Amino acid sequence: MDTGLGSSCQPHDESRALLDLALRASGAGHWSWDLGAHEGYWSDEVYRMFGEHPAPDGRLVSGDTFRKALHPEDLAPTQARFAAAWAERSDFVSEYRIRRPDGSLRWIRSRGRVLTDGAGRPRMVGVSLDVTAEKTQEARLRASEERFRAAIESSLDAVGIYSAVRDASGAIVDFRTDYVNAAACALGRMSGEAQIGRTLRDLYPAPRAARGIERYARVVETGEPLFKEALHYEDETDDPGTRLQRAYDVRVIRLDDGIMATWRDITDRVRSEQETRETKEMLEALIHNTAASIFVKDTSGRFLLANPRVQANFGLPLAEILGKTDHELVLPAIADAFRQNDLEVLRSERVLEREEEMVVDGKVHTFLALKFPLRDRHGKPYAVCGVATDITDRKRIEEALRESEERARARAQELEALMDATPAAIWIARDPHCHLITGSRTAYEMMRVPHEQTNISKTAAEGDAVPHARIFRDGHELRPEDLPIQRAARGEPTRDWEEEIVFDDGDRITVFGSAVPLRGPNGELRGSIGAFVDITAFKRAEAALQNERQRTEETLRAADRRKDEFLAMLSHELRNPLATIRNAVGVLRSTRSESTRVERLHAMIDRQSEQLARMVDDLLDVGRITQGKLILRKERLDLGTIVSRAVETSRPLIDAAEHSLSIKLPAGPVVLEGDLGRLSQVLSNLLNNAAKYTESRGLLQLSAEVGGDEVEIRVEDNGIGIAPDVLPYVFDLFMQSSRTLDRAQGGLGIGLTLVRTLVEMHGGKVSASSGGMGQGAEFTVRLPICHAAPAEELAAPTSEERELSSRSERRRVLIVDDNHDAAESLALMLGYLGHDTRVAHDGPSTIDIAAAFKPEVILLDIGLPGLDGYEVARRLRAQRETRAAILVALTGYGQEEDRKQARRAGFDHHLTKPVDHDRLISLLASRVTPVDVSA
Numbered sequence: 001m002d003t004g005l006g007s008s009c010q011p012h013d014e015s016r017a018l019l020d021l022a023l024r025a026s027g028a029g030h031w032s033w034d035l036g037a038h039e040g041y042w043s044d045e046v047y048r049m050f051g052e053h054p055a056p057d058g059r060l061v062s063g064d065t066f067r068k069a070l071h072p073e074d075l076a077p078t079q080a081r082f083a084a085a086w087a088e089r090s091d092f093v094s095e096y097r098i099r100r101p102d103g104s105l106r107w108i109r110s111r112g113r114v115l116t117d118g119a120g121r122p123r124m125v126g127v128s129l130d131v132t133a134e135k136t137q138e139a140r141l142r143a144s145e146e147r148f149r150a151a152i153e154s155s156l157d158a159v160g161i162y163s164a165v166r167d168a169s170g171a172i173v174d175f176r177t178d179y180v181n182a183a184a185c186a187l188g189r190m191s192g193e194a195q196i197g198r199t200l201r202d203l204y205p206a207p208r209a210a211r212g213i214e215r216y217a218r219v220v221e222t223g224e225p226l227f228k229e230a231l232h233y234e235d236e237t238d239d240p241g242t243r244l245q246r247a248y249d250v251r252v253i254r255l256d257d258g259i260m261a262t263w264r265d266i267t268d269r270v271r272s273e274q275e276t277r278e279t280k281e282m283l284e285a286l287i288h289n290t291a292a293s294i295f296v297k298d299t300s301g302r303f304l305l306a307n308p309r310v311q312a313n314f315g316l317p318l319a320e321i322l323g324k325t326d327h328e329l330v331l332p333a334i335a336d337a338f339r340q341n342d343l344e345v346l347r348s349e350r351v352l353e354r355e356e357e358m359v360v361d362g363k364v365h366t367f368l369a370l371k372f373p374l375r376d377r378h379g380k381p382y383a384v385c386g387v388a389t390d391i392t393d394r395k396r397i398e399e400a401l402r403e404s405e406e407r408a409r410a411r412a413q414e415l416e417a418l419m420d421a422t423p424a425a426i427w428i429a430r431d432p433h434c435h436l437i438t439g440s441r442t443a444y445e446m447m448r449v450p451h452e453q454t455n456i457s458k459t460a461a462e463g464d465a466v467p468h469a470r471i472f473r474d475g476h477e478l479r480p481e482d483l484p485i486q487r488a489a490r491g492e493p494t495r496d497w498e499e500e501i502v503f504d505d506g507d508r509i510t511v512f513g514s515a516v517p518l519r520g521p522n523g524e525l526r527g528s529i530g531a532f533v534d535i536t537a538f539k540r541a542e543a544a545l546q547n548e549r550q551r552t553e554e555t556l557r558a559a560d561r562r563k564d565e566f567l568a569m570l571s572h573e574l575r576n577p578l579a580t581i582r583n584a585v586g587v588l589r590s591t592r593s594e595s596t597r598v599e600r601l602h603a604m605i606d607r608q609s610e611q612l613a614r615m616v617d618d619l620l621d622v623g624r625i626t627q628g629k630l631i632l633r634k635e636r637l638d639l640g641t642i643v644s645r646a647v648e649t650s651r652p653l654i655d656a657a658e659h660s661l662s663i664k665l666p667a668g669p670v671v672l673e674g675d676l677g678r679l680s681q682v683l684s685n686l687l688n689n690a691a692k693y694t695e696s697r698g699l700l701q702l703s704a705e706v707g708g709d710e711v712e713i714r715v716e717d718n719g720i721g722i723a724p725d726v727l728p729y730v731f732d733l734f735m736q737s738s739r740t741l742d743r744a745q746g747g748l749g750i751g752l753t754l755v756r757t758l759v760e761m762h763g764g765k766v767s768a769s770s771g772g773m774g775q776g777a778e779f780t781v782r783l784p785i786c787h788a789a790p791a792e793e794l795a796a797p798t799s800e801e802r803e804l805s806s807r808s809e810r811r812r813v814l815i816v817d818d819n820h821d822a823a824e825s826l827a828l829m830l831g832y833l834g835h836d837t838r839v840a841h842d843g844p845s846t847i848d849i850a851a852a853f854k855p856e857v858i859l860l861d862i863g864l865p866g867l868d869g870y871e872v873a874r875r876l877r878a879q880r881e882t883r884a885a886i887l888v889a890l891t892g893y894g895q896e897e898d899r900k901q902a903r904r905a906g907f908d909h910h911l912t913k914p915v916d917h918d919r920l921i922s923l924l925a926s927r928v929t930p931v932d933v934s935a
Helices: 013-026 044-050 063-069 072-088 132-154 182-188 206-222 267-289 308-314 332-348 392-421 441-447 484-489 536-591 596-627 639-656 676-692 751-761 799-808 820-832 843-853 869-878 896-905 917-925
Strands: 029-034 039-042 092-099 105-116 122-130 158-166 172-180 226-233 244-254 258-265 293-298 303-306 352-360 363-375 381-390 425-429 437-439 469-473 494-503 508-519 525-534 635-638 660-664 671-674 699-707 710-717 765-769 777-784 812-816 836-840 857-861 886-891 909-912
Touching: 029 044, 029 105, 039 044, 044 105, 044 122, 072 092, 072 105, 072 122, 105 132, 158 182, 158 206, 172 182, 172 206, 172 258, 182 258, 206 226, 206 244, 206 258, 244 267, 293 308, 303 308, 308 352, 332 352, 332 363, 332 381, 363 392, 425 441, 425 484, 425 508, 437 441, 441 525, 484 494, 484 508, 484 525, 508 536, 635 639, 635 676, 639 660, 639 671, 639 676, 639 699, 671 676, 671 777, 676 699, 676 710, 676 751, 676 777, 751 765, 751 777, 812 820, 812 843, 820 836, 836 843, 843 857, 843 869, 857 869, 869 886, 869 896, 886 896, 896 909, 909 917
Parallel strands: 660 699, 812 836, 812 857, 857 886, 886 909
Antiparallel strands: 029 039, 029 122, 092 105, 105 122, 158 172, 158 258, 226 244, 244 258, 293 303, 293 381, 352 363, 363 381, 425 437, 425 525, 469 494, 494 508, 508 525, 635 671, 699 710, 710 777, 765 777
16 A cells, blocks of 8 residues: 655655554554645545545545544644644644544544655655543543542541652661641641651651651561551650540551551540540449449349458458359348348339448448449349448447537536636637627626626627726737737637736726637637636735845845955955965075974965965955956967966975876877966866865876867866765855865865856866765866967976076065055065065055155055055156156956056056065066056
């Protein structure tokens, strides 16, 4: 058959035959077209496509035939493509519809190419194929897809299509969203545009996304679908311990290199199941753990359910109870009562509440049973459910309560009788506002109102019920709301309250008592109650007694003051003869007699005068302590210095008794902050005490040990000891244990009192211990230590130094004392030491003698007749001849205030009587500059 390609193309016959066969095999037809002639050639297959018969005479096809067959909607587009291909000499490609003569529509796909013959005339040749079946299939597929898409879009289930995201190794690391339907958008509360193209890691919390990717990757890799319930909790890790947020029924299948997932919101169902499960668990827990007996019996009376309490009551395991009746488990009489009540429930189909009795552990128990029918779906009772509570204890309590109420009524009657009989006035407020206050018979009599009045409240609703009486406290009239009963009703208890009631007739009484709130069962205020007694007579007696006590106290204070003044004056007056004796001893000691007997007498007088001086000092110290006038002059001191001073003071007494004294102190310095004189006095008193109460040739020991921030000083002896009944009082003033005649040198009983006072003033403590009589004694002093170096101390001059100083320089010394013996003895002693001395006995003569004698040192007594020592000192400082003299106050007054007053008067030094000769000698030997009185 002629292909119509034209001889001008000069194809080979074999190629043309193969082309024709290929076209026929594919069902395609070929054609050629001369655009200039508007006519062309169709193969038989093209004619069949268009439903036309080939022209028998081989005539060419005109353009009208083609145009008439084209579908009107496809004509213009097809002609435009054809013209474009012709003009551009490009390929013509088009799909179009044609209508056959029989009216049927066919889809044709044509492809052509422009060729030029040898004469240069262009023609288009091409092939056409009937693709109606293909188009029909595509249309059906599109319709199917549209129906599928519509079904998915309208589905109540969420649907999503996701493609796998792989890393360089090919492993799935995420899924990208390709499609989500409306339900998915609604459930995710996110539009499709916000999801498509984004990965699961972009859209969901990291822990949740990671778990999903792992599961979905397994679906893609294995092809096994995934069906599961996904539970999302408030915690991003989906911890079941947190509250359930959402629940989904998820189904995932593989789709190419990805997945298609559907999920449905089952939150309500899961929550309902959880609630049902929790309710069931709660009900089971309630049944198994309640103190009540819970059971279910069928219509025949056989047990279907019995909780642990029922099992405990029967004393049987559950297996031996289920399926049995009460008659098989308990006594017949009890079983009959149970069965009768069960049948009543089944018959009446109502709730029944009865008390039932049962023997439990050998004792009869009473139960309050609540029984009700269980119905099937037709409303017919099929079982009896019972809840029984053991009320045995409650019954006993109720019985006890009835008995208690009877006792309370009896008690109330007794209380009412007691209120009428008691001498105290009882007020009872019946409401929190105290609108109504009633009282006992005494209360009405106290307020001077008749019993018939009933209300005795000053805050009654209608006003003051007792206007004839006014209430005062501490001289001020009380407002009605501030009275004790009213305050207690507000929740403010008033105890030990004293007030005065003043009546219109001027009479007044004083009452004393207390008022407390009354509260209801829930703690709410409901009133108050108070009890008061008339103490007018007592107050009058108390006032009289107080006046008498004041007079007695004033008398005692005056006597005590006179005693203190007497002790002070006695001590002061004793100092003058003591000073004379000490001066005389000093003179005798300076004579250095060759008789050992005389020297022993000198030593005796010296020791006894020293002992007497200490007793005088102790008396003065006691007076200062009782008057609070004892003052410490603190400085940093080394413990060794204190011990040396104390031992030096006590050495004569220790040596006289031929005692052995051992001293053991810490190797390094121990620094204390205190008054050197007073701390030395403490240890000296303890050493003296040990020496006095130890037999001759006894053993005394003084030791010290540092522990922490304090030093512990012990003074021990092997003397007569302390009786146990005396030991707690050894530090009391004037306290002395009983002594034998050989203890006649004991003191006044004030030494240990001074020890305790001085130690406590230094922030320390002192204690005493003894094994009893004949067991010796131990005194322990604890004092705080400091960590700074002690101030340098001028050591007392040794005997050699004293001898040298006494001879080193001769001084002019004026001695002024109204006690002639004291002045003469001191002048005599200083004269023996080589000093030039003068004596004066009063103020005026002192000034005259001093002007003529021009002394370098003036020892001036304070208590002079005429002019006292202070005034004399001021006048001496004022006159030219004595302006530069060293003034030394010589007095029996040694308080800090006395020293300050001496300094203000112009004194350079202050010595107390009897004068310490060593210190005086050291003072005269030193070159101390006098005070600058011109400043």
